[in-house]
Amino acid sequence: MTHLPPLKTVLALVLGVAGLLLGSSALAQTSLIQNAPARRVLSLNGSWNYIIDPYENGFYDYRREAFDKSASGKGGYYDNQKPSTAQEPELIEYDFDHSAAMQVPGDWNSQDPKLLYYEGTIWLKKSFKLAPVAGKRYFLYFGAINYEAHIYLNGKKLGMHQGGFTPIQYEVTGKLSPNGENFVVVKADNTRHLEAVPTINTDWWNYGGITRDVFIAEAPETFIVDYKVQLAKGNLSQLTGYVQLDGAGKIGQSVTLNIAEAGIKQTLKTDGEGRASFNLPAKKLKLWSPLSPKLYAVSLSNGGETVQDRIGFRTIETKGQDILLNGKSTFMRGISIHDENPLIPGRARGEGDLRMLLTWAKELGCNYVRLAHYPHNEAMLKLADEMGLLVWAEVPVYWTIAWQNPATYQNAETQLSDLISMGKNRASIVVWSVGNETPLGDPRLTFMTNLVKKARALDDTRLIAAALELHRTPDNVIHVDDPLGESLDLTSFNEYAGWYWGGKPSEITKYTFDIKYNKPVVISEFGGDALAGYHGDADTRWSEEYQEALYVNQLKMLSTIKGLRGMTPWILADFRATRRQHPVYQNGFNRKGLISSTGVKKKAFYTLQEYYRQQAAKYDSGK
Structure with a gap:
């Protein structure tokens, strides 16, 4: 006789698999740009209008169906609609422009006394001017939003992100308004959940909102999306790493690594994945340590783009019960x-x-x-x-x-x-x-x-x-x-x-x-x-x-x-x-x-x- 597992076990497995499938797509975003704050073209910090929405009226209709999953994708607060001046105006029961404002970056708990213990949804809206330039790519970047964030640009959904302390990034090339008039809307929800990371029970304040910098980053059509420049494991005289390009022209491109103060300059060629790896001798590097936190100006160039960073070089390892720096x-x-x-x-x-x-x-x-x-x-x-x-x-x-x-x-x-x-x-x-x-x-x-x-x-x-x-x-x-x-x-x-x-x-x-x-x-x-x-x-x-x-x-x-x-x-x-x-x-x-x-x-x-x-x-x- 076949013994079937209890119904609750089956449901748990089904829901777990469904959650995994949902999570893998819902968490998806474009690959994080390394050293993104150095690429910014426009800061979106400052005053954002907000609407407190404990019943999530701006996200669901009265049948609890999400507006952004409807055929039209319309009806949510992310549309940022304005009252009509016609004789029979459309019923609109929200107005960002006449709502209160808070400072971003910043949590809502400390900016409005009635939100001290609030856990739930708040919508935040920022209007900004940015006319896209031909041949450039644009990325909307949030340092952190706690905890679940649905992000919209000019009324169109960019994606959803879970996790209150890691960066969020979406490419918005082709989504910016040609006339330069744009708005971004965020549905931020700091509700705690048993299956979340962290879980429902923690020992710190559950600050909600957009808690770190927000900006638009600009890049060429093919650009340096990622890089690693560090000493090899356990080797004080070997510099290793890679440079990763993104874009249609990423294959077979020249990328120059330059650490002028250390006398290191190397031109690399990207492979079929747009990556150029390197292993270089680095015997003249002054090592980074707490006693001498030496940082080098590191420059990475690809055509018309140059990315600058300040990087220190050191090794860390263990030997028996010792830590070796x-x-x-x-x-x-x-x-x-x-x-x-x-x-x-x-x-x-x-x-x-x-x-x-x-x-x-x-x-x-x-x-x-x-x-x-x-x-x-x-x-x-x-x-x-x-x-x-x-x-x-x-x-x-x-x-x-x-x-x-x-x-x-x-x-x-x-x-x-x-x-x-x-x-x-x-x-x-x-x-x-x-x-x-x-x-x-x-x-x-x-x-x-x-x-x-x-x-x-x-x-x-x-x-x-x-x-x-x-x-x-x-x-x-x-x-x-x-x-x-x-x-x-x-x-x-x-x-x-x-x-x-x-x-x-x-x-x-x-x-x-x-x-x-x-x-x-x-x-x-x-x-x-x-x-x-x-x-x-x-x-x-x-x-x-x-x-x-x-x-x-x-x-x-x-x-x-x-x-x-x-x-x-x-x-x-x-x-x-x-x-x-x-x-x-x-x-x-x-x-x-x-x-x-x-x-x-x-x-x-x-x-x-x-x-x-x-x-x-x-x-x-x-x-």
Whole structure:
């Protein structure tokens, strides 16, 4: 007798496959342009009109059918219709031009009090003037929109994108109005979903909207769409990479790579796919490091187009329990950072906010930052290059993901691929992280291992990591034997002795570690909350003294780990988190920051600063 699976299992499989098929097409966009901000011709930042649409009236008719899937494709807010002046005007129940406006880039939660906790759809519209020039191609580029975005130009749909922290790009050549009068409409929806990446449950504020720069980029008919210029894996004197052209004339074209200061100039020929690969000697390059963040002006030319970038060159690898930067042992003195300025409500809005955060990290004594828990602004990566900070870059595979849903995996892999595409030329990035605190289980292991394989296939020159799971036994031993660790280059994990478990700060030094893997250990998180200005003794929870004592004893405990080669305590600055509801000590903030929401340094800041001073004296001196 044939045993059929339960109906709910069949439905889950059908829906999963359908989701994968939908996801693969819905997530599709033109290949991301490398160093896209350098190609811009017109910024669309500034004031955008918006309409709050919790019932999605602008997307569905009263039968819940999407307007943009109808025969006419008309009827949605994306049409940006205007009231008729005829005697019998058409009924139009919206008007962008008379609606409120918000600033882009910027989240809506911090710009309108009634939207503080809003999760749902908001439509945003921007009119702009740009007359297309013959022989040029145009691309509409968004740095990020949280979370699901439907994007329309002049009333026509360009596509849909899922993922709140990776770039979105569509070619609009032939779609711009010949008279130069254009408008773009975005349906942004920050609703959380179980099958999304991240999932429904997170520990940061769910900021909605267009949170990073928007611009139109212009390019020739055949142009440099992508490139990688880096040192070969483990080789300090070999420059390797490629240049990829896009367009009808991409085959058999000459492309010139020029690094004038290093005396490197090479003319390359593209193959049948429009790609020109290279391997060149580079013995005279001055290497990039936190102590000397040397960046070279790199020029790539193809006919009438020249693309400029500033790129540093270094190697990163592991040997046993050591991390080697440019072949030398290093200790990664780090801190975790969210993409948020604690002093001003909302997402970080631009270079000023980002530079302030990294300047604080440098003052703390860091040579390393963990950009958690999602891809950060491309500008942040370039600043890290400039300021000499190593970077852990991460995708939001966070907590409990829908491990067995094919569409969820495809979404995660797409976000990882886009992150690596955006950051592959940044010397600062030394770690790709595929996730944080994901629970043990076979489906999770398969999901995460596949992400690791994908990351290695895309970039074999950096380390691959994740924040692993751990468990404790009654004999006060912390065991790190998460099977995902077999696939990774670092043994990284989060532990919160002294806060979520382990007793008072003075009691946590009783713990010892049993770590399965003979790999460098980089602690991805530890810490505890303190309300700046609240004081007590070392046993008074929420006080600065408690947090200070926790750091003192954490550093003692962690220093007993053989192979400890770095850490990124949680976190640089207090940040907004809806989960954090204590009306006295939290009030909507996670208070684990070493710097308060008003910019005040807590006592633990100086504890970690002194520890990092000691580590710098040991490692940076070469002793």
